[in-house]
Amino acid sequence: MPPRIVVVGGGAAGIGAAGSARQVDPDARITVYTEYEDAAYSPCGIPYVHGREIPDFQSLFLQGKEAYRQAGIDIHYERRVTGLDLGDRLVHVDGEASVPFDRLVVASGFEYADPGVPGTDLEGLYYVKNIRRAIEWDKVLDDVRVAVVLDASPLGLEMVTALAHRGIETHVVDAHPWALAEVADPDIMQPVEESWAELGVKTHFNTRVEALVGDGKVRAVRTSEGELPANIVVVCTHKQPNNRLAKQAGLAIGSTGGIVVDERMATSADGVFAAGDCVELPHGVTNIPVQGLSGSHAYAQGKVAGANAAAGDRTYRPVYVPWGMVAGKWMIGGASFGETLATALGIPFVMGSAEGISRARYYPGVKKVRVKLLAEPGSLRLIGGQLVGQEGIKERADFLAMAIRMGVTLEDLAWMENVYSPPIGALNEPMAVAAQNGLASVRG
Amino acid sequence: MVTFSQWLRGNSERYLLESAQAEMARRYLNRPGPPAEPGLGPLFWRRVFVPVYPRLPWRLRRAVIQALPGSHRRSWQAREPSRRPPV
Numbered sequence: 033m034p035p036r037i038v039v040v041g042g043g044a045a046g047i048g049a050a051g052s053a054r055q056v057d058p059d060a061r062i063t064v065y066t067e068y069e070d071a072a073y074s075p076c077g078i079p080y081v082h083g084r085e086i087p088d089f090q091s092l093f094l095q096g097k098e099a100y101r102q103a104g105i106d107i108h109y110e111r112r113v114t115g116l117d118l119g120d121r122l123v124h125v126d127g128e129a130s131v132p133f134d135r136l137v138v139a140s141g142f143e144y145a146d147p148g149v150p151g152t153d154l155e156g157l158y159y160v161k162n163i164r165r166a167i168e169w170d171k172v173l174d175d176v177r178v179a180v181v182l183d184a185s186p187l188g189l190e191m192v193t194a195l196a197h198r199g200i201e202t203h204v205v206d207a208h209p210w211a212l213a214e215v216a217d218p219d220i221m222q223p224v225e226e227s228w229a230e231l232g233v234k235t236h237f238n239t240r241v242e243a244l245v246g247d248g249k250v251r252a253v254r255t256s257e258g259e260l261p262a263n264i265v266v267v268c269t270h271k272q273p274n275n276r277l278a279k280q281a282g283l284a285i286g287s288t289g290g291i292v293v294d295e296r297m298a299t300s301a302d303g304v305f306a307a308g309d310c311v312e313l314p315h316g317v318t319n320i321p322v323q324g325l326s327g328s329h330a331y332a333q334g335k336v337a338g339a340n341a342a343a344g345d346r347t348y349r350p351v352y353v354p355w356g357m358v359a360g361k362w363m364i365g366g367a368s369f370g371e372t373l374a375t376a377l378g379i380p381f382v383m384g385s386a387e388g389i390s391r392a393r394y395y396p397g398v399k400k401v402r403v404k405l406l407a408e409p410g411s412l413r414l415i416g417g418q419l420v421g422q423e424g425i426k427e428r429a430d431f432l433a434m435a436i437r438m439g440v441t442l443e444d445l446a447w448m449e450n451v452y453s454p455p456i457g458a459l460n461e462p463m464a465v466a467a468q469n470g471l472a473s474v475r476g
Numbered sequence: 477m478v479t480f481s482q483w484l485r486g487n488s489e490r491y492l493l494e495s496a497q498a499e500m501a502r503r504y505l506n507r508p509g510p511p512a513e514p515g516l517g518p519l520f521w522r523r524v525f526v527p528v529y530p531r532l533p534w535r536l537r538r539a540v541i542q543a544l545p546g547s548h549r550r551s552w553q554a555r556e557p558s559r560r561p562p563v
Contacts, residue, residue: 209501209510210507213493218504219504238509238510286481286546287546288482288546292546292549294547295551314546314548319542321546372500375496375499376493376496378492378537
């Protein structure tokens, strides 16, 4: 009898799991439950449709529903899973009979942290997540004059830039002293802040939200620095793991609130796997669990979880977290951690930084690239890095993550080989120069 | 319902980060750190935990972090990079 594999969640992890399970076992009976109207689209693209960089929402869909039917993946849309019975191997679904499973993949995603202030029940609060709601909100944005974004988180950065591109007076309120302060260093973010100012964005850092004010519909945000009028409020608070089902079922939960998994994405219960924003994973440098990573992490984890649910044998690995995004007119990115987080954790480091260029100095369109590298004292192994520039940031962030994983040292990087071709690369690779500067500072 | 390990991690992370952000904001932006939240709880974390933490030996800090329940305590095989030429 082919195994019954049930996947809870239709996001990147859930769809990755279903597709991978199908590849490993062509006969498996695979069912996916999602509470939304659609699956397999890119929610990460939503801010760019709002900002008019992408012309329509349709291009965010990866595949039509028919493609999944043809692949033998039975997706149940608008179906909320209300409970997991791991003893009797049943999934309880609202509006359906209980569904038996042999193996289960939990990919229940994330929830935005509650802003924790009065007024969160008002209309006019936009939580960017579901594409259907985004389509409705996109029409609303046509009539919005002033928007307030709560928290300069990764999504917050994208939404601030998108709303400003849309010509909306945009305010961002954040309790930290600079944007993306839990991830990026202030010197990396400073150009973004300047670029936002050029776009007319009003930043309110070191500012706490005290209440959302309105009569049925939000009309202002009360902060520690005064009241800001608002037609809408975009809530971009921390992405918390949606662990409600997992907790109720008795799966082990870690210190981040994410589901505990091993390298096979197996949870604490036999035959139950988990992937995506609902799990936590060890960081490759610190071995401290982290959660709430990117869509590419979720998809890759889903592939591992789905393969193993179909009796395959795949492993995931500790994460070095390459990240990157566009904010204002800048690209920012990095890998592992930066100076701020290393300082907070008390991790000893030496640092090297440099400002280089992305192409030959004489080639049209040449852009600055600022690189900052952190290395372990003594061994000089890379432990982190951050970048800001206007091209080539994503590729360098990916490279740095792999370099850290492979134990590359400042010495290795300082004398690395690099592509030199005037339209695509400068004679001196900025990462190599940063490493040379790091070596010079260590050796005096 | 937040477990003890979530409470410990959530608070320690928050206040250590807040302190590091204040230092970095002064150094790079000539800007103050996040405003202090009133109350006895925040006062304890800011005035007791944050100054004591960096004085603890790294091994002890690491041992406490590793002792918390989580994915890091399950099986994760690190593949050591090979320095041997492939052919």
